[in-house]
Amino acid sequence: MSMHIKDAMIYDMEGNAPFKGDIYIEDGKIAQIGTDLKVCADEVIDAAGLVALPGFVDAHSHLGGFHMLNYDECDFNEMTDPVTADVCAIDGCNIQDKCFMDACKGGVTTMCITPGSGNPIAGLAFIAKTAGKDDIHELVMKNPSALKLAFGMNPIGVYGKKNRMPMTRMGVIKVMRDAFHEAKTYMEKKEAAGGDAAKMPDYDGKLEAISLALSHQIPLKIHCEQFDMITAIELAKEFDCEYTIEHAWGAEFYLPELKEGGGAVNYGPVGVPTGYGELTHANIAEVKMLEEEGIHVSIMTDAPITMPELIYIQAGEAVRRGLSHESALKMITINPAKTLHVDDRVGSIKAxxxxxxxxxxxxxxxxxxxxxxxxIVEGSIVYRR
Amino acid sequence: MVLIENGNVHFPKGETKKVDILIEGDKIVKLGEKISVDAEHIDASGCEVFAGFILPATSVGVYNYADLAHPDSEEKSTPVNPDLHVRYSLDPAEVKLQGYERHGVTAFGAVPGDPALIAGQIGVYHTSGRTAAEMAVSEDVALKVNFIPSVKRTFASRDVMPMTRMGMASMLRNELKKASLKKEDDASYDPGRDVLCRVLNKELPILCNVRERFDIETILGIQKEFGFKLILMGAYQADSLQEKLKEAGVSVLLGDLIDGSLVTYFDADIPALLKMSKKVLTAFSNNGSGYEGLLWSAEKAVRNGLKVERAIDMLTINTADILGVGDKTGSIEAGKYADISIWDGHPLKTYDAHIKVCMTAGKIWRAEQ
Structure with a gap:
């Protein structure tokens, strides 16, 4: 299968100024980019007057795991224990959910889909394409892709009601730290066993999952707002883990720490009412402040909490609040692709x-x-208006 | 006095004129070319000047985000609450926190939440002010009724009526019927009944929160029976009943067009809803999101083919007319409140348009530069 997209205005997100040209896709991969390509394709799209961008990359979503009108069908929060490191988002992700078509309508072709934030250690996220196959497993780019952690009111709200730890922010970090220490000890025991099955510790799925982060195989994906960001960075540093800061409302007050910590920020969503505490500083203007500090930042939607198309609406809103248009587009394409370590495959238009x-x-x-x-996903049209 | 000079001023139906706007206190007093007067001057050269946008129905400001477990917008102790008025839950500090000025939103309908069947009376307020009284554009706007599943869910869990749609419709009918039987000389203290009598006398519309076609059909039936003025909000499938809505004189506050859960699961046909707006008086709204949500709904309509001029009407004059405050705000006109926003471009054409000034009942807010 091949596709020839003709005469589009191409924003390649490779640092080139927008240019008019053709894109030729063969066997799902971009084969050629140029002007007046002489190719013979199975499918030709006359894109004169249209703008071509790489499919958007949403670094943080819960698509297929939250049914927004029926909370009984929310399969992304296993809120029976504060540590459920070994549950996998992919097992709760229903690709038949109507929201998947919303991703295509919004131009989002790659998503990191993660468990919710009901537990301090919530489970394992994965990265997938949003369409093109009807089996989620065939869409996967990376699984697991990150260990999801959650600070703040979400876990506190869940366990506070049950009079169980964590009921407070003090409790949240303790739960995480204790579990990380346990995983570290577990890894040391495994190492010490030196392959001797008799000396191996009893298999523990949760500790195995945490080990993935402690051994740098996957990063921590940390839900946090306001001063929880500081705690998140402290934890990541203490255990020498790669991390990303998710949501990051109020980031403008912690720029030095965020910069020093070195983790990428997946910012959003905005459009929420302003209240107190965590709800005080959802402000898209913060992505500009982060960028100015040299912090790697992307804009995310938290879909289906907000619609996937909000990825480019929020980018527009950032422009309205003073961000350059070029940066806004990067924050929904190449930046999240780099953050998710899938920029070898997506995030820009490149052969x-x-x-x-x-x-x-x-x-x-x-x-x-x-x-x-x-x-278009891997050379197939998945949505047309 | 304040004079807004040299702006490209937008009026209803897409009319634009280069006129100066003179403001005294909280009102617009004069429009004209090259007004010469001793006043504070705001230079709007090269700028687009709009009437303040109106967010028609939100619980933000009455929710009480300081205590999430006890929202002040949700009196759900009983299903029937016609005598509650939202003014007593309105927290001017919570309104201020939203920073509505950033999108030129100068007024909003404060509305009780979704759990009760008859939720209470709504008011239209300015987005800036110290007290509800100071902010009030009108506190005699409408009675909010919820005809959505949250009502039956609220009461089913307590094993009291209404736990079904039948129960909801029957309760609403009974309350209206009882009020209609009030004897003329009956002066007994029954404030809820008196509010419903005003509904029956067409003095106070019902603002009915609905979701799908089914909900609308039921409420239209009840309206036919009792003949009250009806405004629908959140009506994601209203387009399928547009002829009936037109006939019954019903106006529509569209549901949040960027709320994926509702747009998606109710298969909202946005182009069809926008087409309906030619027949039925229609305005944009959102579902209690932040300051951005209203403009985002309008933007989505523009992406679906709505002309920007009509989109502006659906953020301003249509909204004011639906809420019965069209004589006070919703357009730039002498005698109306000085509710005005000034942008360096057209916000429904380009994201590279930045707000410069937002004026709410004459109070000036300037964007930080």
Whole structure:
């Protein structure tokens, strides 16, 4: 299968100025980019007047695991124990959920789908394409891709009601630290066993899952707002883990620590009412402040908490609040691809990368009327308007 | 006095004029070309000037986010609460926190939440002010009724009526019927009944929160029986009943178009809803999101083909007319409140348009630069 996208205005997110050209996709991969390509393709899209971007990458979503009208069908929060490190989002992710089509409508072709934030150690996230196959396992790019942790009101709200630890922020970090120490000891015992089955500790799924992060195989994906960011960085440092800061409302007050810590920030979603505590500082203008400090930042949607298309609406809102348009587009394409370590496959339009392209009838995040005309995943049209 | 000079001023139906706007106190007093007067000058050269946007129905400001476990917008001790008024839950500090000025939102409908069948009376307030009284545009706006599943869920768990749609409809009918039987000389203290009498006399509309076509059909039936003025909110499938809505004189506050859960699961046909807006008086709203949500709904409509001029009407004059405050706000006109926003571009055309000034009942807010 091959596809020839002709005469699009290409924003390649490789640092080049937008240029008019063709994209040729063969066997799911971008084979050629250029002007007036002389190729013979199975499918030709006349993209004159359209804008081509790499499919958007949403670094934080719960698609397929939260049914927004029926909370009994929320399969992403196993709130029976504060530590459920070994549950896998992929096992709770229903690809038949209507929200998956919303991702295509919003131009989002890659997502990191993660367990919810009901538990301090919530489980394992994965990265997948949003369409093209009807079995989630066939869409996977990386599984597991991260160990999800959650600070703040979400776990406190869950266990506070049950009079169980953690009922407080003090409790949340203790639960995490204790579990990490246990996993470290577990790893040391395994190491000491030196392959001798008799000396091995009893198998523990939770500790195995945490070990993945402690042994640098996957990063920590840490839900935190306001001063919880400081605690999150402290924990990651203490156990020498790679980490990303998720949501990050109020990041403007912790810029030095975020910079020094070195983890990437997946910011959002905004559009929530402003209240007290964690709800005080959801402000898209913070992505500009983070960028100015040299912190690697992406914009995420938390879909289906908000619609996947909010990825480019929020990017537009950031422009409205003073961010450069180029940066806004990076924050929904190449930046999250790098954060998720999948930039060898997605995040920009480059020969050799996956043929994930979104065609707009205008410039997204700049022209308000610009909407998705085509979403293409690995050379197949998965949505057309 | 304040004079807004040289702006490109937007009026209803897409009309634009280069006129100056003179403001005294909280009101617009004069529009004209090259007004010369001793006043504080705001230079709007090269800028687009709009009437303040109105968020028609939100619980933000009455929710009490300081204590999430006890929302002040949700009196759900009983299903029937016509005599409650939202003004007593309105927290001006919570409104202020939202920073609505950043999107030029100058007024909002404060609405009780979703768990009760008859939830209480709503008011329209400015987004800036010290007390509810100071913020009030009108406190005699509508009675909120919820005809959505949250009502039956609330009471089913307590094993009291209504736990079904039948129960909800029957309770609403009975309350209206009882009020209609009030004798003229009956002066007994029954404030809830008196509010319902005002509904029956068409003095106070019902703002009915609905989701799908089924909900709308039931409430239209009850409206036909009792003949009250009806406004729908959150009506994701209203387009399928537009002829009936038109006939019954019903207006519609659209549900949040960027709320994926509702748009998606109710298969909202956004182009069809926008087409309906040509027949039925319609405005944008959102479901209690932050300051961004209202404009985002309008943006989505523009992406679905709505002309920006009509989208602006659906953020301003249509909203004011639906809520019965069209004589006070919703357009830039002498005698109305000075509810105005000034942008360096058109916010429904480009994201590269930045707000400069938001004026709420004459109070000036300037964007930090």
């Amino acid at each position: 050799g990368k996956d043929g994930d392209i979104v065609l707009f009838d205008g410039v997204p995040a700049l022209e308000v009327a610009a909407g998705v005309k085509y979403t």
